[in-house]
Amino acid sequence: MMEDNTVHASDSVDKSKIIEAKPLRSLAPVVPKCIQSFSSGNYPYGFPPFYSLEKPHENPIPKGAQETHVNATATEEDTPVDAKVTKESPVAAKATPIRFYKSSHDEEVNTQADGDVGLEGLNGDLDDKRKRCAKNVQNCKEFLKRNKKNRETQGDDSSSSVGISPLLKDDGDRETVTHVLMTFDSIRRRLCQLEESKELSSVLAIKRADLRASNALTCKGVRTNMRRRVGEVPGIEVGDVFFFRMEMCLVGLHGQSMGGIDYTNIKDEAQEEPVALSVVSSGVYDDDTEDNNILIYSGQGENFNKKDKHVTDQKLQRGNLALDKSSQRHNEIRVIRGLRDAMNRSAKIYMYDGLYKIQDSWIERGKSGGGVFKYKLVRLPGQPSAFAAWRLAQKWMAGSSSRNGFILADLSTGAESIPVSLVNDVDGEKGPAFFTYFQSLKKPKSFGIVQPSLGCHCNKACVPGDLNCSCIQRNGGDFPYAANSILVGRKPLIHECGPMCQCFPNCKNRVSQTGIKQHMEVFKTKNRGWGLRTLDPIRAGSFICEYAGEVIDRAKLCRNTEGDRDEYVFDTSRIYEPFKWNYEPSLLEDISSKVSSEDYTIPSPLIISAKNVGNVARFMNHSCSPNVFWQPILYAENNQSFIHIVFFALRHIPPMAELTYDYGIVPDGHAKGSSAPRGRNKCFCGSAKCRGFFG
DNA sequence: GCTGGGTCAATCGT
């Protein structure tokens, strides 16, 4: 492939060349489109006041917020140890952001004079409105700037309940990385929800929830691995997936919010030179190769000078220079591989593919004729398969590659719109015991909760922010799902639209009723029987599946327990360790702080047996640090409402990862006959937080 | 339902 147009960098490049600085873009004044939104709707602020359906004591209580948070998070692996030590700090207590707009919530009226533009001019003339909007935008920008300035002082505020200790901010660990990522996404989801329901006036429109969420975290010091480093990053594992560039910034994997090459200057004896830290290959420069252990990475820099319309060569500076130096030093470089999201074509998924070293570099003629730097990165041996495994999984899904231990293409035999494959590359077992595949609940006639009002009367689909929709009302005014059917937050009960509703079946409030969306497979584990794993990367909050099966009563469960044990039982009356998944309101002080309980409070216990009838959920194993959680969901069918147990992704899940949830613990009183320890299973989840048993 | 151009933006080194 080395042809005439290919020259080795070391031979013929004038490394002293310096690029001409030229602006690539120009800033234009922004005129907000604010007039329509102010005049729309019957209510002055765009939406009517409503009363939360939650119990009153579940509403925000800023007073004890610190303690509450600590308790709520202590259970999951997302709270750094140091963050639990909350010493009194007057700074933290009075750290009030400058509010630059009025909240749309009546009870959250802005009292701060500074930057308060208010909405009292709503009835003024259009010019006045436009001016106010412009001022609002101005204030918004000032706010962000001020946030930036405050970072150094606020960022060190480790006494804040949400902050991270200075030590962990420099060098993280797995727990902290997970905590930061989950906090980021919880806020991002909430911002999307607010934006989609138009609870914010259009001047405050959050076009980029990812950036706003990241800004909130940076201001509060919820970051980790801020020390820039060569090589591996503590707490980040090869194969981890990310859905936004900002996520990688926040956990110190790749410090550039946009740039593909991250580098830093390091000082040696009297010498200072740039070295590369990480590169993101996102497919825009066709740097793909057949061999997944090799990455041909293109240098940065335009090949076309827009000013004088001349073809230019890339210069050996910035990222290119850093890559060159790293090559000479034989430094490790982290590689992040990006691919289009198959579920959401406009989005991208990034996977950390481990450490590489530059083996070769040269200059090639690009399509426009200008010189382009090329770096051949080779993956270091001994690392777990990540990107390669992902690509292989894609081939399996496409059916273009055969595989070891393949038993069945579709275990659901067409019941699911996406096939569920069955594989065993561990031993000779040909498959799990016989059962009937069924997607939902089979319930006795006696079961069901009759509700006075059934179903909404929306025509077409239910729209977020439409408070006339009775289903949205039942959800406390919130639409439970954000774009891409991502669950925004956990609640004791979520109300979906159902067959009784008049909205179309494609209404976005029926996420749990449309079947699985991920490619999954049932596989034989080494020590836990059959398990369920995903072939697709899964975003936090994604619907996975319902726990399908037969609704049974406790008497029947006990009968089963005495004979051969029913291992395929879901029982809501078990004890489930609480964990925090929803957004932390104190990170969104300037926007809105509606909190809902994350406790499981099922009115009457629900027991589902998937022994004879069930879906993929029956294969999900237990873990003490799971990546999936369950959420009760209610909707009406046949004049009755039923609770369904529905699983969602707790965090981002890489392809080929096993899906697990917490089975909970059977209360001693229920372990009828047999003594508690005997009724319980030894846990093989292998997590650091393993309780040792479950069930 | 896809593509392509336009817009606005966070970061860290210069």
Added chain:
DNA sequence: CACGATTGACCCAG
């Protein structure tokens, strides 16, 4: 301390 090179994420027109 301000600036600028980088190209992501999203939106809307075609």
